[in-house]
Amino acid sequence: MTSTTSISGSNSGLQVVRNYGPITAQFNPTTEQFETSANRACLRDLQTTNPLHDKCRIEADKGGLLKDAYNWILDHADFKRWRDEQQSQLLWIKGDPGKGKTMLLCGIIDELTKSAPNSTTISYFLCQATDARINHATAVLRGLILMLVDQQPSLISYVRRQYDKAGKQIFENVNAWEALSEIFTGILEDPLLQTTYLIIDALDECTADRNRLLDLVALKSSAYPHIKWIVSSRNLPAIEESLDAGTQKTNLWLELNEKSVADAVAIFINHKVQELTEKKKYNKEVRHAVSQHLLSNAHGTFLWVALVCEKLADVPKRNVRKKLEEFPSGLEKLYERMFDQISESNDAELCKSLLGIITTVYRPITLDELASCIDLPEEVVDDSDLREIIGLCGSFLTLRERTITLVHQSAKDFLLRTAVYEIFPDGEDIVHYSIFSKSLQAISRTLQRDIYNLVSPGCPIDQVSQPNPDPLTAIRYACVYWIDHLNRCSPSKTVIEDLQNGGLISIFFQNNYLHWLEALSLLRSVSEGVASMLRLQGLLKTTTENSHLINRVQDACRFILYLKIAIENHPLQVYASGLIFSPTGSITRIQFETEDPPWIIRKPRMEEGWSACLQTLEDHSDRVNSVVFSHDSKLLASASDDRTVKVWDSGSGQCLRTLKGHSDWVSSVAFSHDSKFLASASYDGTVKMWDAGSGQCLLNVQGHSGIVYSVVFSHDSKNLAFAVYDLTVHVWDVGSGQCLQTLKGHSHLVRSVSFSHDSKLLASASDDRTVNVWDASSGQFLQALESHSNLVHSVTFSYNSRLLTSASDDGAIKVWDADSGQCLLTLQGHRDSVNSVAFSCDSNLLASASYDSNVNVWDAGSGQCLLTLEGHSDRVNLVTFSHNSILLTSVSLDGAIKVWDTGSGQCLQTLEGHSHRVKSVAFSHDSKLLASASYDGTVKMWDACTGQCLLTLEGHSSMVNSVIFSYDSNLLASASYDSTIIIWDACSGQCLQILQGHSSSVNSVAFSHDSTLLASASDDCTVKVWDADSSQCLHTLIVKGVTVKSFDNTNTHLETDIGNICLSSVPTYSVPFVPKFKGYSISSDGTWITWNSENLLWLPPKYRPSTSAVSQSTICLGCSSGRVLLFTFDSSRLVGAGHYIPF
Template sequence: ADFHADLDQKLAIVPGAAFDSYENQHKDECLPGTRTDILNQIKEWAASPYREAIFWLYGIAGTGKSTISRTIAKSFSETRSLGASFFFERGEGDRGNARKLFPTIARQLAIIHPLLMPILHEAVNDNPGIAAKGLREQFDKLLFQPFKKLPLSDTSLQSVVIVIDALDECEGDGDIQLILQLLPQLQRVTTMRLQVLLTSRPDLSRFVFSKMKLDHYKDFILHNIPLEVIEHDITLFFCHRLPEIRVLHNLPTDWPGKRDLQRLITLSIPSFIFAATICRIFEELDWDPADSLSSIFTQQDDRTRLTGTYLPVLDRLLNRQNKNQKEQLVMQFRQIIGAIVVLETSLSIGALSRLLGISQRLIHLRLNPLQSVLRVPDNDITPIRLFHLSFREFLLDPVTRTKTPLGISEIETHNMLTKKCLQICQKLEENICQLPNYGSQNVEIDRQTINEYFPPELQYGCRYWAHHLVQCTELTNIAYEAYSFLQTHLLLWIEAMSLLGHALEISGIIDLLQTAIGGNAPPLILQFFHDAKRFVLKSQHIFDQAPLQVYRAGLVFLPQASIIRTIFADKHSHWISQCPLVNETWSAELQALEGHSDSVLSVAFSPDGYLLASGSKDQTVYLWDPATGTIIQILDGHSGPVNSLSFSSDSHRLATGSDDKTLRVWDLATGEELYVLEGHSNSVLSVSFSPDDRLLASGSKDQTVNLWDPATGTIIQILDGHSGPVNSLSFSSDSRRLATGSDDKTLRVWDLATGEELYVLEGHSNSVLSVSFSPDDRLLASGSEDQTVRLWDTARGSLKQTLDIYSSSFNSVVFSPDGEVLATGSANWVVRLWDLATSTLQKTIDGHMSLGFTLSAASESVAFSPDSQLLASCSADETVRLWDPMVSEITETLNEDDLEPPVDVMAFSPDGLFLASGSFESPVVCLWNTTTGALTHTLEGHSQPVTSVTFSPDSRILASSSADGTSRLWVLPIGTLKQTLRPQYGSVHSVAFSCDGRLLASCTDDGKVCIWDLTRGTIYQTIDCHSESAYSAIFSSDSSLLVVGTDDGILRVFDVATVELYHEVDGHSDWVNSLAFSPDNRLLASWSMDETVCLWAFDKGGLSEIWTYEITDDAYGFFQDGLYLQIGLSPLDVEMSFTNSVFPNISIEDGQWINLDGKRILWLPVDFRPKRFKVNGNKLALGHASGKVSFLQFCI
């Protein structure tokens, strides 16, 4: 298999990061005889099998860290002990951040070690989009786990070194800290000895090194090398470079003389950058080295060494110019060199020319005299780079502007680059890459296509315009500039960012703009940015997967009053003529987080607010970034549902409790288990760290509470007192008391110093499902299956107040950290917020109704973020939801009886004006206006749930069947009951009209089919199918034959007039649920509970099988011309000779995508995914678990 090509497509890496990349080919290495001590120490460290995982080499700027890194990387490469290298460099795009650090390292390791290649390839395929995931997830899936799977061999003793240079130049302190937490875990790999050489400036010590175990790293302080050693090495450097300079300029063989040479050496100590820069100045052909030497010595009096080196370079640029030329030079210098030093990532001369609108010739003219401080390429495609960041610092230093007119104003340069970036972004257009359809996935688009439509300057402008804008001074200007651009280009910009792989950065950029603006803008602009933020948060993950969905799903499901929906309304008209009904305004829901494959049972925020954890019935724990909604890591270890979880107070550990009877304590830096705690004899239902982290408590179905020492994983004490499972527990803020709630209907408060019960709180009439201390410990809240929440006075041990809604069990209660609000989660998917000052219901938030689980399965947990600004909830719908608790969303109090049951059956009227829906959980039939999407009538009459609905051919009568043994006929359009047909044969599974509308067949659960004469309202015929139950029936086009599907999987064809069995065929192994004829009556399709669809040729009443197709959904039907049979969630093209339909082939794929003619056109958010769907021409009806029906009509 071509693993290399596939990984090139799926695993994004950073070009130019490796030590031997094209970008690094001209950078210096250590001269022979220099740096010998440190190089030898590194080699000895790497050769020893029992040394530390990390060698940290650090030193102040200019001491040669990167030169040593390149030298050692080359040396290890030659001995085949180099695993990978990554050279960070600020201002070099993704070399300046950690987004692709681990993918780049993993890719290099797999190239060097072929056995790793198929393992890495499997990991990438098993984790789509891993390159965009969090660092923890990347480290685990791309490095740690693949190496654990590597087969043991002689290489297990081999040292493999990863070189990471200039980690301090990585943006984001949080990322640096996390990298330093993760890297020591490579020591735990046994299949190969992995070590890391890490270089940085000294200030990296403020992160993790001060806390890291001494056996994890070895350090070396580069600027503390004895001065005589540094002097020796710098002397060798000058002795190596000066002869070349003498030859270049035809200088005397003793130039510059012993005295001046010694002075240069002294000035250079300890900075090799100083020495290297001086030599590059001497090498310039346009300048006399003797003059340069004199200028350098002259400028040293009152300035730092590097300033005294750089200033002469600028001075001599000006010396040759007259007044007018100087003014022009200064202006051009500030534009060109100012841009180079302020750019977020380096650009080539060609790209810089196009961005700034300055000719390449002029840029070359201004750069050529600066080749001692800038790496100026000899082509127009290689980026221009600084030799050292100190040149940037020098130019931007306000003091420099007092010494030379060539000093750069950072603010003015950001202003200029903002304008240039926004100008270049005017080139954006819809579907800029000319993708074949609006559901095209990012993974399907090759990099060559992206680069063809996005030249480097356009990529730069899209990604960084806002970074420059927020560093301008005028807040009002920032607001108007951003608003002016985004009100016309928001969708285009989001598309571009998504295509470029930066979709998950968009919400952060909008945050950046909002923070910079504050309240300093008109209300309309402030509202626009609020709207934009909600828009991006809601759909950023689909934008990341399918960029063009910004014009489809992004807009279609926006609230009606959304500013963005209004501004970009014209984007709808050409492809969709009817959109589904949506909320009028933004709800409290910010994001729906998807990933779990079963019910989510528990959620918790880390105390530092950076993580959100969720435990699921799928036996996994997910760690999310609550700011972006992205998955950071998946913790996999439990063998049963994860019922509860709790963070330690320092956010470094997570405890989880499961049905597998264990607790597990996880190291969140690595995702590894620290302990598996065994001691309970039944499911662990609740876990909690004490606020001081000295205790870990667990409540179990075995009716006990165990207190553990989290440092050792041993049991300290067992609290025994409950007579039922312990569902919940909560520590007081001082860690001295523990409250527990149980199925025995009581709460108990324990003194942890003695292990004794302080008091037993009685009052609930059913199981206590959740307990929580208030932040000030004055209140204890309890939620119960008796449908009440009770607030207890902890000082007196007495009931203070009862909050009763009597709608559903209260499965979760939690106080906001500020103590002002109590949040409750219920089994009916409802989250309620209570104002504790008044003890009144403040807000009701409805959610988690997308998949149609029964109320008893809809267990819901809620958690506040530490700043009380976010509320998380989870449920059986497999999602975690993030809410804004500040949104003014007060909805009517819901009771269980008020919740609409899920849609299970649907039918369009033949004229397309109506749709009828019913539920297997309700006796009510709903009638919908398909034009407006409104529910027009609820038809009540059945006493048991509805089993099917169907319309007469003239659309004037609606027939419904029910488990109550009746079929009912309703007159349209007002929905009055016309007739009740009671066959006396038990429950009616389904009904079917004859094509002339005169007969109605009803299938019953005793194996009979009653055929009703609708003109008389009497039974015309009764057919005995000789089976236990008849499930489905359909008339032939002339109404003379009836095909019946039964519980035994047999299809039987009966003569309607004589009820004689005409033909039968055994096609399925389970009951036949539904039947459909093609429009010409020549084909019959049957769908069975054995999860197969059979296609039959229907000729003169006989059936002969054409094919059988395995399927797991009941949505199928022929289109108008019979060309397509829609099966389940994808269309199947049947080879037929019929003409094409004027309507598109509409289908649903994976429950998430609407397809037109086999192409993805619209992604469906969680709450719009259907439980059932029906197609009528170019109109699609989606029946939801909430009981609602959404309608979409597509333009032909």
């Protein structure tokens, strides 16, 4: 029996900090129950379709499965060889369209299911090109994995490892294929998995990423003796070429088995004729005539027989013989004849219009959705009329459970090849326009506030049940795809009119925009909405001069980006948090001010305009120490004190994956220059290298004696360098994972390492007030740059490798001649200590970060201060330029990463997600991605344009001090307080190597240009040089307090901040508990104002309290920015425990 404990208390007066009010505590469900629930959620998110249901649907659509029609293959020598011989693991069944491949595989599946032992696992997937849900490679893997886990529940552990890091997005984001492939491989290698059959039908109808799928089939079919594969497809050369890579493949070509196929078709004909005889009461003569015509003209094509019989089902018995003469042999000629009949009908134009719609939509649509996409005559008044029209197109369309689909991919091919001018008489773009305009009109007619009657403002999406009837039924397709169809329209006069004030689009944004966002949330399609809005914004810039509409749409984009997290998880927050916290001058807020929640009497005043923050990236549970873009700018990585590295999609702000593995704060993160790898450095003394795409840890550099502070890839991505707490810099070979050199020379902590861009020099910055310069190839100490009067935080090279900058607690930034060591400029302008400096990639600009909370941008030639960037609320620790010199990132103790425009000084976005201080940031070399390393132990990867967190890399056991990309962008190295360096795959986020050997914190790392070596500097007073592939330590150099910077191109010298080291001369050597609150309160994580423990108002990150007070219906929030927000609520609008009076 469940036991409860109630604790009473007063809710009066002003309580300092947080008021929890009366608490009702309940014992929580068991761990097993939580796991079961989590498993169900995981499988629900994994499923895009149920292959079992697809098989049943297809069999029903084709009139049922005839055993006698497929029995022949069970006795075929090739099939028996595949089934019985261990060395024959892949059977490819190929044939022309309509030859019955799908039904053949359905029969094989049934026979294998009946005959196989209980220990055998059978998983299959049936591709269909006309259905966007099941025509791409990731859908195939999701379906196969789903069926495998369904039959072997223990296999879900492989799915959960990825799912628990990033949730549903792991199956849907840009790196879904990599993650699913890793899951799939893990399952196939599971020792408990016995004989398994994997079957994929219609590979030719996998239209997206088919080559990836083919490569996987070819590779895996030769790797596991207990796994047998069957695939089918048309006989396409590209498929044959890919599958030929499979060394144990058997081909079964239906055209070479003409007699067997013809016999099967004859059986099918007898079955269909018997059905017609029973239905139409054929006499012996008519039956014989039909049978003979079908047998004489089928030419081994099941689809031809099915289409003819479908037409005969509507022909009176007396007209059958005459009608038979109208059916020519061959599928192509039959399609031509069927289309001619449509053209001759009284409804020809409507039928052709319908065919144009169905071949144009992005997924199969329902009868209800069709009415929102097409102009229907007044005579078409109900479903029966629509069904009749679809019936007239029966040779091309089929209707099942109210969903309209093309009968076969060959039907679509025919229409787009032969009848394109008939179904698109005015051009395909006109059909797109028709769908767009009808969709938007239907949306505008249907949508309204709280359309599902959820009532509760904080109702989470996972608790929303679809009502019956569902008011969104007819506009589900329209809501998601209307902008896609608009984008395919030519800029005709009509389209231009729709883009004017008072036009269709303008009216939509005036009246229905917030209702549409709510609907997108209910349809679980907010991410699609964000992408669509960004496309619309781009379209308007090139097609209209209507500045009012452009401004309105830009404001609407800012609104959805700002509120994305809240809207997609809580549909009604679009009207609550969305309108309360958007700027007072926001066009969207002003337009919908009547929708403001009436239960808030007093609202805090917001800023007049949108801030530069496009998106706030949330997911870290502690401070963010480092953030960096990947070099293709598609990803962003962040490192946090929560011990994780996160990888984000820089466009959408979506967190793609969370990389776990560090056991302490992650201090630094860096992408390799080819953006494939990510490296993270941690307080746990390790540097991990991850595959940025899959999140797999490829390298784990361990053995350091302390924190790894900074990690950096060499520009050729071959080496990784990092600085360790033990005063050393370590250089590792990324490929081997071997330590190439350990550089020692500093007398105090080494905080930063940097390679010169020609990879000849390596510089290290230290608390001993010096910058040491090293020969990156040999590790020889070249010179010590001494002029600062306090500890040196940061050092970096200009992109021409001629200049070096250093930033110090003495408040000065110094520019040095990298060759002579001469101090060329001393830049002073900050009011407090300078923590970090960075050159722009063109070497023309210099940026500095200070304790005064500001970032200054300087002319590197004259020393003139060009810009002072204000916006942080605490000291700025780190600045980094994008590789195109257009963007600048700054990292502050206020927990934020800001991205600035170096031309205007405008703050473009604020990246929040790390749970602790961000220690290091690095751009990818194409400036599209940013990686951050944090004291939360993680590295996060961000999209530099949108601010979306793409990946979170976890692997270090402590704070990450530094992160750096390799020069080819394939690798990322991170240096940590945990004494290790981790080399990551910058694409997948996978930890490739963990380099261990230092006895203290690693503070800086550097890659050689060919990415084979990695140098690391540690507080253990050594610099290590590692083989990045093997993680072997090649050299250990006793150098105190240095920062490693870079290798030369020959890997014989390693540059540190006190000189270049010659490497050629160095010898190798419990149950969750959730309290309940009564009245108003702040959620424990500070993200919600709650009422009786139910979420009421979502708080954006910048308005989350560092302190709070609650007194009856008034809440005061004190924010770290200095803002004080005061809310007063009208409790009469909130009745009962969590029950809300409608708006």
